[in-house]
Amino acid sequence: MKTFTIFLSRVIPVVVILFVSCTNQQDQSQSSNYFTNEDSGLQTGNVKMISIKTSKGEFNVWTKRYGYNSDKKVLLLHGGPGATHEYFECFENFLPTEGIEFIYYDQLGSGNSVNPADTSLWNLPRFIEEVEQVRIALNLSKDNFYLLGHSWGGILAIEYALKYQDNLKGLVISNMMSSAPDYDEYAHEVLAKQMDPEILEAIMTFEEKGDYGNPEYMELLMPNFYEQHILRMPVTEWPEPLLRSFSKQNHEIYVMMQGPSEFGIAGKLENWDRSNDLQKIEIPTLVIGAEFDTMDPEHMKWMSEQFPDGTYLYCSNGSHCAMYDDQQVYFEGLINFLKE
Numbered sequence: 001m002k003t004f005t006i007f008l009s010r011v012i013p014v015v016v017i018l019f020v021s022c023t024n025q026q027d028q029s030q031s032s033n034y035f036t037n038e039d040s041g042l043q044t045g046n047v048k049m050i051s052i053k054t055s056k057g058e059f060n061v062w063t064k065r066y067g068y069n070s071d072k073k074v075l076l077l078h079g080g081p082g083a084t085h086e087y088f089e090c091f092e093n094f095l096p097t098e099g100i101e102f103i104y105y106d107q108l109g110s111g112n113s114v115n116p117a118d119t120s121l122w123n124l125p126r127f128i129e130e131v132e133q134v135r136i137a138l139n140l141s142k143d144n145f146y147l148l149g150h151s152w153g154g155i156l157a158i159e160y161a162l163k164y165q166d167n168l169k170g171l172v173i174s175n176m177m178s179s180a181p182d183y184d185e186y187a188h189e190v191l192a193k194q195m196d197p198e199i200l201e202a203i204m205t206f207e208e209k210g211d212y213g214n215p216e217y218m219e220l221l222m223p224n225f226y227e228q229h230i231l232r233m234p235v236t237e238w239p240e241p242l243l244r245s246f247s248k249q250n251h252e253i254y255v256m257m258q259g260p261s262e263f264g265i266a267g268k269l270e271n272w273d274r275s276n277d278l279q280k281i282e283i284p285t286l287v288i289g290a291e292f293d294t295m296d297p298e299h300m301k302w303m304s305e306q307f308p309d310g311t312y313l314y315c316s317n318g319s320h321c322a323m324y325d326d327q328q329v330y331f332e333g334l335i336n337f338l339k340e
Contacts, residue, residue, distance in 0.1 A: 034099050036068045050137040052108060052130050056121060061105065062112035063134065066092065069101040071169075072338055073144045075134070076102060079151030081122070081257045082250035084111030088150075089241040090323055094331040100338055105134060107156075109253050111245075122256050123268060124159060131160050135167060146338060148172035151320065152258065158274050161281045171281065172334065174288040175320050177295045178303050179273040184264030186296040191229060192263060199224050212260045225262060229294045231321040239324055262294070278306035285310045286337040290318030290326060311337060 037043070046065040051058050064085075074095070076088050085104040095102050106113040108121065108130055135145065145168050149157025154176025161171050177183045192200055199220055206217040222235055231238055259266025285307040289300030297314065304312035313333035318326030 034067045052133050056118050059114040061108050064104040067096050067101040071144045072100045074102040074146045077149035077153030077156050079153050081152045082253035084245045084248050086245035087242040098335050109250050122253050128159050146170045150174040165283050168283050171285040177299045178275045180265040187264040229319050232319045232325045282308050288313045290315040290322040292319040294320045
């Protein structure tokens with residue numbers, strides 16, 4: 001017994017050293033390959049225009065790969081609808097150091113992608129098929145494909161997973177509830193009632209008149225809603241990538257699908273509700289919620305419990321753009337999920 005104990009005391013440290021050494025070599029190998037160039041032709045900074053087939057013809061959407069990782073590729077679905085990939089640029093300060101590849105993508109009608117003059121294209125089923133065509137063009141598979149959807153992108157990510165989860169390795173729903181009616185209720189019964197009654201009355205007067213373009217309407221919303229629930233800092237200090245993205249918003253898509261008001265959803269998505277279907281998504285799923293979000297953090301925690309393999313990340317200081325105002329918590333939790 002004593003001889004065996006001595007044997008173990010000598011062998012175990014060696015095994016541990018070998019294991020750590022191998023792991024470090026793998027990490028170093030992955031790190032050294034992170035900026036591997038996969039394309040041998042004309043260099044475009046890893047930008048790839050992808051042709052999307054629709055019932056109205058073919059249109060190009062814009063994508064850009066950042067880094068390379070053979071088993072961790074994160075496709076980013078921006079919010080809006082109608083925003084752009086640009087507010088995700090803060091990901092560049094966190095994911096590359098962990099060797100995690102991610103892919104910027106402007107949905108059809110947004111940012112650098114083509115904007116067809118046909119409003120019939122702005123519907124959820126078509127967007128789902130667009131994501132699938134992007135996946136195929138980028139050679140993403142169940143062995144490496146993570147889908148991260150933020151805000152409206154979370155709706156799209158849930159819908160995609162319900163139809164195509166066999167193509168996914170993991171799913172991230174960031175700052176989005178699974179029910180538009182529940183979101184409406186939270187906006188009116190919780191968020192609105194947190195406002196000064198006089199300010200709320202003034203805002204609602206503009207909304208009742210449909211006077212959403214009135215500068216005074218936005219002057220009320222900015223300090224009393226946007227700076228409280230979209231990004232918790234003075235708008236004069238908002239990060240340039242976020243402002244750049246918002247300045248390019250396609251308002252036609254936004255109003256058709258989301259509606260003109262920030263207090264809930266009133267467009268085509270008004271009755272969208274997948275709360276009873278979350279249990280069908282069996283792949284590892286991370287739900288990210290924030291205390292000061294436009295979305296109910298308790299609802300998002302509940303969502304994580306409905307997924308068979310769900311996890312909840314709570315950003316106690318964050319709002320709808322928690323990747324900025326609770327940045328360390330957001331990215332530490334996201335990276336831990338992706339590396340598991």
